[in-house]
Amino acid sequence: MLEHFSYIVTVFLMVAGLFIIMAHGNLIRKMIGLSIFQTSVYLLYIAPGKLIGGTAPIIAPEYGIYSNPLPHVLILTAIVVGVATLALGLALAVRIREAYGSIEEDEILARDNAIEDAEEMRA
Amino acid sequence: MSIAAHLPALQVVVPLLAAPLVVLLRHGGVAFAVVTAAAWAAFATAIGLWLQLGQLDAGGVISYHIGSWPPPWGIEYRVDRLTSFVLLLVSGMAAVVLPYSRVSVLREIPRELHYLYYSMFALCLTGLLGITITGDAFNIFVFLEISSLSSYVLIALGRDRRALTAAFQYLIMGSIGATFIVIGIGFLYLLTGTLNLADMAIRLREVESYRPVLVALAFLTVGISLKLALFPLHQWLPNAYTYAPSAVTAFLAATATKVSVYVLIRFYYTVFGESLVFQKLPLPQIMLWLSLMAMFGASFVAIFKNNLKRLFAYSSVGQIGYITLGLSFDSVNGLTASIVHLFNHGIAKGAIFLLIGGIVASMTTRDAVPPAPTFDRLAGLAKRMPLTCFGIVLAGLSLIGVPGTAGFVTKWYLILAAMERGQWWLVGAIVLSSLLAVAYVWRFVEVAYFHAAPAGSQKNEAPLSMLIPAWLLVIATLWFGLDTSFTVGTAMDAAQELVKIGR
Known part of the structure; x- marks a missing residue:
């Protein structure tokens, strides 16, 4: 149980994030859910990259175990993507609020349906 | 160092640099010139790569090492037949849509946002080209997000406020899809310790634990299917296509979902291998039924839509069904049909959405919200816009698959693939589903040609700068229906290469 601790947390965050996206109609809450979902992936990559007792991969006689630094680099990129997505989503929510006066789905x-019904009536 | 050796890098770098440059210049007209030049340069680069590939032997690959780091450590750009074919489609569509954008955007997007439109267009093009050309799994994700984020912005530029909600919905669905893809890539990376697709494929053959591979496959399949709008994961598509500015709809409909199909083919054949995906799992059956549901369900829904853009958006979901149907056959002919249909549907749907953009532009007065192209507004349109209507009908014939149009070529190979496997009922299903396409195209024909035009309407054809790009694509659909040496020849070569690697 304990040795898989990080994976359990990862999966919990993943499912929690997805659940929030689906269960809530509020656009801001949806963005929060999406962020949690994306964050869980950071953990999925980072956790296996750490070896207990491992050091940075610098070749030296006194060190034999190295941690892999590549997952960190990848996740740095993913974090940037996550920030951009969050920013864009919030910006859209602001515009939606200006246009509709609401952020409840x-x-x-x-x-919108009221408008579409009117269009159908004309057709 | 000659430029020819660096074409793979230039393919992505040129549009990538155009995007921030345009933001700094902050001028609509200059932005148009810069981004159009970049798109044409990208198209020229794609042609250059195509010619270079033609000089290599069959199965030859152009491999470019970014920063001279050899793969699998560095990022590799890898161009084979399929890559080159998709690059030509994407950059070619951008080269056609951008000149068209000038007038269309003037009518549909507020003037102060024009430079941002061109900047986002350049970024979207960069992303799509990058996904196609890269040979690195994580790089695919990064480019995917570049193209997705910019396409959300492009959709939100529509004047109708529903464009905002459509963009938001697409952002949520698209980000979930992209995150599923990273999770899948993460599993593959943890298993193999490499991100290079070719290297990953070799190491996956040696992996003994079967279950994580399946998990990765499942996450990638669902994630990519969301992006390519495979039925029933298509909910984001109709709204996004309906409310986006016309030029954006045309470009995304012709390229974005097609590039996602390319990614799916890449992962299935190059990374996982055909034997795992198609022979050990019931994936072909699942894909077959989902494709049939798309072909019938979405096309049926399309018949009852009153907004022309929405009608053809649902038709896109149906047409994607044909592409995935070809994949589900797991044969050279089926794969050929899929690859050919990427191209054929791309140009036909691109043409239709460009022409609809012309209709929207003719109904729009400057700085007003463009009215939706609903059927009641289109009565007798053929009198007012004869060339536009005729173009939509010709491209519509290609959606139906009438002989002499590009759509027929696809259907032909799909039917061949079905007969190869002795599934005669599928031949019937393919023909039947085409009848649904007849029904929705006929709705347009009936309203445009046989309904009386409102009194006092005059001839009001779309401007030439919009008609010429659209008609280029219409002529292309006819051309590739008659001369299939380029499309089918390439697709066949690519399919054979893929099946050989996949085994």
Whole structure:
């Protein structure tokens, strides 16, 4: 149980994030869920990269075990992507709030459906 | 050092540099010139790569080492037949859509946002080209996000406020898809310790633990299917295509989902290998049924849509069904049909959305929200815009798969692949689903040609700068329906290469 601790946390965050995205109609909460979901992946990459007792990969006679630095580099990129996604999502939420006066998904849908029904009536 | 040796890098770098340059210049007209030049340069580069590849033997690959780091340590750009084919499609579509954008964007996007439109377009092009050309798994994810984030912005540029919600919905679905893809890549990396696709494929053959490979395969399949809008993961697509600016719809419809299909083919054949994906798992059956549901379900829904853009958006979901149907056959003919349909559907749907953009532009007065192209507004359109309507009909024939159009070539190979496996009922299903396409294309024909135009309407053809790019694509659909040496020849070579690697 304990040796798989990091994986359990990873999977918990993954599922929690996905659940928040699906269960909530509030756009900001959806973005929070998405962030948690993306964060879980950082853990998925980083945790296996660490070896207990391992050092940075510098060849020297006194060290024999090295940790792999590549996952950190990859996740740095993924973090940047996550920040950009979050920023764009929040910016869209602001614009949606300006256009509709709401960030609740069901209210937005109700307002759009009213317009679409009117269009169908004309057709 | 000659430029020819660096074409693979230039393919991505030129549009990538154009994007920030345009933001710094902050001028709509200059931005248009710079990005169009970059797109044409990208198209020229793709042609250059195509010619270089032609000089190599069959199965030859152009491998480019970024920063001279040899693979598998450094990032490798790898161009084979399939890559080169998709690069030509993506950069070619950008080269056609950008000149068209000038007038279309003037009518549909506020003036102060024009330079941002061109900048995002350049980034989206960079991302799509990057996904295609790179031979590194993590690099695929990074380019995927570059193209996705910029396409969310492009969609949100639509004047209708529903464009915002469509973009948001796409952002959520697209990010989930992309995250699934990174998880899949993460598992593969943990198993093999490499990110280079070719190296990964070799090491995966030696891996004994079977289960993590399956997990990776499952995550990648679901993630990529979300991106390519495989039924029933297509919910983001109709709204995004309907409310995005016309030029954006045309470009994304012709390229974004197609590049995702390319990624799927790449992972299935080059990395996992055909035997794992298609012979040990029930994946072909699942894909077959999902494809059939897309072909029938989405095409059926399309018939009842009143907004022309939405109608053809649903038709896109149906047409993607044909592409995945070809994949599910797991044969050279099936794969050929898939690869050919990437191209054929790309140009036909691109043409249709460009022409619809012309209709929207003719109905729009400056600085007003463009009206939706609903059928009640299109009555008697053929009198007002004869060339536009005729173009939509010709490209529509290709969606149906009438002989003499590009769509027929695809259907032909799909039917060949079905007959090879003795599945005669599938031949019937392919023909039947084409009838649904007849129904939705006919709806347009009926309204545009046989309904009376409103009194006092005059001839009001779309401007030439919009008609010429659109008609180029219409002529291409006819051309590639008659002369298949380029499309089928390449797709066949690529399919044979892939099946050989996959074994």
